[in-house]
Amino acid sequence: MHPKFKRRQFLQATLAATASIGYYNIATFAEGSEERVEAVVIGSGFGGAVASLRLAEAGIETVVLERGRRWPISTAGDTFSTYDKPDGRSTWLSPTTIIFGETPIDVYTGVLDIKKGDGVNVLRGAGVGGGSLVYNAVTYQPTEELFYRAFSRSINYEELDRVYYPRVRSILKPSPIPDDILQSPFYLTSRIVLEQAAKANLKARKLDMNVDWDIVRQEIAGTKVPSAIDGQVYYGINSGAKQSLDRNYLSMAEATGFVEIRPLHVVIDIEEASRGRFRIRSNKIDEQGNVVEKKTIVCKYLFLAAGSIGTTELLLRAKNNGKLRRINNQVGKRWGTNGDILASVLTSMQTNPTKGGPAATVIEDFDNPIAPLVFEQIPFPNVPEGVYTGVSLAITKPEGSLNYNASTKTADLVWPQNSANNQKIKKANLDFFQRLNQANGTTLAVEPDASITAHPLGGATIGAVCSPYGRVRGYRNLFVVDGAFIPGSTACTNPSLTIAALAERNLDRFLNRYRKRDY
Secondary structure (H helix, E strand, O other): OOHHHHHHHHHHHHHHHHHOOOOOOOOOOOOOOOEEEEEEEEOOOHHHHHHHHHHHHOOOOEEEEOOOOOOOOOOOOOOOOOOOOOOHHHEEOOOEOOOOOOOEOOOOEOOEEEEEOEOOEEEEEOOOOHHHHOOOOEOOOOOHHHHHHHOOOOOOHHHHHHHHHHHHHHHHOOEOOOHHHHOOHHHHHHHHHHHHHHHOOOEEEEOOEOEOHHHHHHHHHOOOOOOOOOOOOOOOOOOOOEOOHHHOHHHHHHHOOOEEEEOOEEEEEEEEOHHHOEEEEEEEEOOOOOEEEEEEEEEEEEEEOOHHHHHHHHHHHHHHOOOOOOOOOOOOOOEEOOOOEEEEEEOOOOOOOOOOOOOOEEEEEOOOOOOOEEEEEOOOOOOOOOEEEEEEEEOOOOOEEEEEEOOOOEEEEEOOOOOHHHHHHHHHHHHHHHHHHHHHOOEEOOOOEOOEEOOOEEOOOEOOOEOOOOEEOOOOOEEEOOHHHOOOOOOOOOOHHHHHHHHHHHHHHHHHHHHOOOO
16 A cells, blocks of 8 residues: 555544444544545446556545445355356345346345336446446457547547557457367357358457456366356356456556555435535445445545446436536436347257357448448357347447436436437348348347347537546536446447547546646
C-alpha cells in the first residue's frame, strides 16, 4: 500500500474506533462523517477497470465502489454456480434464477443480474470485474467502415486502431482458439459453423478470446474441473480459463497501492458538493443483500462505470432529485441493445450444442443486402442434439430510453422492438439464415429472438450528455467511462474491447490535463 494512502486509512480507522467498541474495517465512520479521497470510480467492469489502473499509475488516490463481491478462483474449482446445479451464486439477490428457467435458489449476491424492460430484458454482471465475470470473453474490434456507422467522427478510429485497441489487448492478451482444442469433440459446433459458412460463401473465422487456452487443455486432460469445455459461461468459469478483469487490470491497479476496491458497496446517489467536488452515498451490504452500514465519500474526480443501466440510473436520479441540476435533458436517451438477436439452427447431424465455450467462432455477413451483421455460436444448456445456438450482432439505432420513475426511484427501460430499424435488423437476420440454411440443408429451429440483450449501451452518450472524451456536460470533474457513453451499438462487435479502448483514450485525455493542472 502506498504510504500516503495507508496513513489516511489509519486515521480513518482510528476515528471509527473511537465512535464505538467492536470491529470496524478501514472505512467505517460515525453517523454523519464523510471520507475524502481524490478520485472515486463507481463500478469495476471494463471502463472502471481501465480508469482504476490509469488513475493508480498516475499516483491518484482512488476508491472503487463495486456492488458485487469478489470471485477468486478456488483450487477446488467451485467458485461459481453451475448450470446443472444453480444456487444463489448464480444470480444477484433473487429467489430464482433468471436464465435457463426459474429455479428456486437462496437469495445471494450472485454474479448475474437482470433489468426487465418494456420491449427487452438486459443481463448484467455483478462482482469485482463486472461483466467480465459473465461475458463470453470475446475481444472483437470493429472495422473502420462499420465503426463510423455507429459513432460520430469526433472519435478518431485511426487513433483507436493505432494506440488504444492495442493497449487494451496488451493487458488482456486475447488469442484465438488453438487448432488442437478446436479439433476436440467439445468444440464440434464451432467447427460446424466454420464449415457451414464456407458452403454458403460466407466469411467465417476464429474470434480473439480473453481465455487461457492452456487451462482449457488442462480441462480436456482432466486435471482441471470441466468448465469451459462443458459450456459454462454466464455464471463464471470454475477452472479459471476466463481471464476476467480482476486478474489483470484490477489486480494491477491494486498492486500500485493507490487503489482500494470495496466490494459489496451499492451506490445509492451522487450529488454535487462544494468547490466542484462530489458526494457519493452508498450502502455496504452483506452477501444476502442486507444493509450493514451507510457510507459517504467526497471526491474531487468522479468516474461513472456502473454499466449502461447503472450509470444512467445514477445520473437520472441525481438530476430528478436536484442533486446534479446541470445535467441536460438528453440523459437516459440514445440507448440500444447492440442489435442482439438469439437464434438456433436445426441440423441433421450431431452438434454437441451444450459443450465448448465461450464463443470461439464468428460468421461475418458485412455484405448482407439489408444490414450488416455477425453471428457467433454460443453453447447453451438444455439445447437438444442436432441444434446449435448463437447470437447475432448488428448496428441498431439508439432508439431506446431509460426514464426516471420517482415512485420506485429507479429507471424504467423502454425499447421499441417493432421500430422500422429493428424490423430491418430482423429481416437482415432472416436473409442471413436463409442463405446459410439453403447451402447446408438446415433450418431455423425457432424464430430469432430479440427480447433479451447482454450488451446494453447508451443513456449518457457522447455528444449528448458527454463531451467526446466522456466529461459530463456542465460538470468539470464528472466522467462517464463505460457503455453508457456509447450510442447503442459497437458496430457488429461485442462491446467490451471498444468500451475499454475508449476508456483508455478518455483517461489519457484526463491525465494529460490533470498533469497540467487543467482539472
